[in-house]
């Protein structure tokens with residue numbers, strides 16, 4: 001399957017100059033590592049991502065633009081492969097990694113809840129993580145159901161979880177399950193795909209405030225992780241959502257699933273130069289729920 005995808009990407013790069021230029025420019029991106037607790041992540045300076053980072057995702061702006069995931073409006077150069085019935089595999093023309101795909105529903109319907117088909121996609125895309133940005137958690141097309149896929153080794157959060165890292169030590173809450181191929185696994189899958197974030201301004205649960213990830217681990221078992229978000233953009237985002245702990249810096253960071261998985265994309269060079277480990281910890285705390293203290297940690301504290 002991966003060979004088919006590489007072939008799709010290579011064919012696209014031959015035929016689509018804009019996408020080709022953006023993949024070539026990946027070689028010019030800069031990287032710098034950071035630590036947010038046990039999450040050893042990286043900042044990525046990637047000027048081509050300005051389109052996604054600064055995308056207007058309010059209802060009015062979305063209503064005014066033609067949907068770029070509908071087949072009728074896609075660039076004529078963009079090819080698609082059906083990965084599952086009703087789902088089309090497309091190259092992402094604004095990549096963060098050398099293998100970066102968008103998987104769009106064939107029909108125009110909203111990005112309302114985590115599609116369970118992601119489990120089957122992960123099964124077919126071994127070596128890759130299939131992930132989902134909820135409509136209020138980084139999706140730049142909240143009106144058209146879609147997910148994305150990148151190589152699992154690129155995502156520090158997935159590596160940490162698979163190596164047996166404790167989710168409770170992460171800088172934000174991550175619900176994580178290994179899905180066994182039995183009834184218990186089915187129940188866990190249902191449970192994890194129905195979790196919701198909590199809006200930090202209203203305190204209300206919202207299933208659109210999530211980032212979800214599915215992948216097959218080295219042991220062949222399906223894994224699912226969900227980050228429960230509390231806001232889309234942090235206080236440092238220019239004109240971003242108002243939150244209590246106002247950051248003094250102005251940083252164009254608009255976290256989606258990849259940023260929450262430990263690769264934080266900065267389309268402006270000055271932000272890449274200025275952002276610190278404490279900035280990213282503050283950003284994480286502003287846009288996602290706090291981690292749940294594990295039972296062992298609680299009982300240790302009580303001693």
Ligand SMILES: [Zn+2]
Nearest residue numbers: 067070108144
């Ligand atoms: Zn559409």
